[in-house]
Amino acid sequence: MADECFRHPRLAAVHDALDPDRGDLDAYVRMAEEFGARRVLDIGCGTGVFALLLADRGVEVVGVDPAGASVDVARRKPGGGRVRWIEGDATSLPALRVDLATMTANAAQEITDPGAWHATLRGAYEALRPGGRLVFETRDPARRAWEGWNREGTYRVTELPGEGTVESWCRLTQVRWPLVRFRWTYVFGSDGEVLTSDSTLRFRQREEVEADLAARGFVVEEVRGAPDRAGREFVFVARRP
Structure with missing residues (x-):
């Protein structure tokens, strides 16, 4: 279940204003360009900041989030009609064949139940085309x-x-x-x-995440750092063979 700050209509409406610096998304935009992604699944899209950044660049985006209030905010934003918004999670998606799936910010760590985490990775895998990539970040527990x-x-x-x-x-x-x-x-x-x-x-060690990805069929291509938070984040790049 999503946190109250995303589910409560009043809090969802002011979320962007209370967290205006989203420079963390610049690296994800660059990776979408690096991988030539034309179709992207944004898992845990929240109020749609990243999804709309991509849509403004002509990318076809599906944004999914369990917090209906946040999805409603995203839909009402300028350009919101260019994104396909889904209230839900990665375990119940329609058939997709995207080039890139993402979980930005704390989205991956907010999935605390191991079963739900494994199911999310499986859902992302199934949404990707062969050769497509899953990219997400998680904080270094150390x-x-x-x-x-x-x-x-x-x-x-x-x-x-x-x-x-x-x-x-x-x-x-x-x-x-x-x-x-x-x-x-x-x-x-x-x-x-x-x-x-x-x-x-949920804080996960790098080795744990790599093992979880491999168990779901992914090939871990690279573990990067977050350019704006040097040494504090693991950014996983995993490919569906």
Whole structure:
């Protein structure tokens, strides 16, 4: 199930404004160009930022996400009609033959159940044409990113049209390896409403991910770093033979 920050209509509507720096997507756009991808499946598309970047470049995109509120936001964006939006996940896709499947940001780590993770990889494999690639990122556990997930390090106030100020901050709630849980809090200045969103990420070692991919039939071509977060992320490039 998607987190509340993606499922709640009010939070989904302000998500992009609260997280405006999506420079992390530049590397995925370049990889789509590198691999000559003309048909792309964006798994965990959220509010559609990446899918629309590709659609603006003439790429045929299918965006899938279990959070209906986020998909609704994506549909309403300029150019949203150029993308095929699906409320769901990679385990229940229609027949596709895409050149590239992606999971950007935390999408892969948000799939915490091992069975659901394996099923997602299998669904991505089936959606790809032979020779197509799956590309996704996951945080390097050795960097212990969660140690910075506290109010002091994440508190900010954002001014939003129609909403006034929105205060937001993150707090770590539990580390029970390999699961890390945290909570975002949002305070809307216009009416004082306080909303929270609990999230869980599963941290996987590089060797574990490579084994999972191989078990689903993929060939791991390369494990890159994220250009904007040097040394903090594994970016897997896996091919369907």
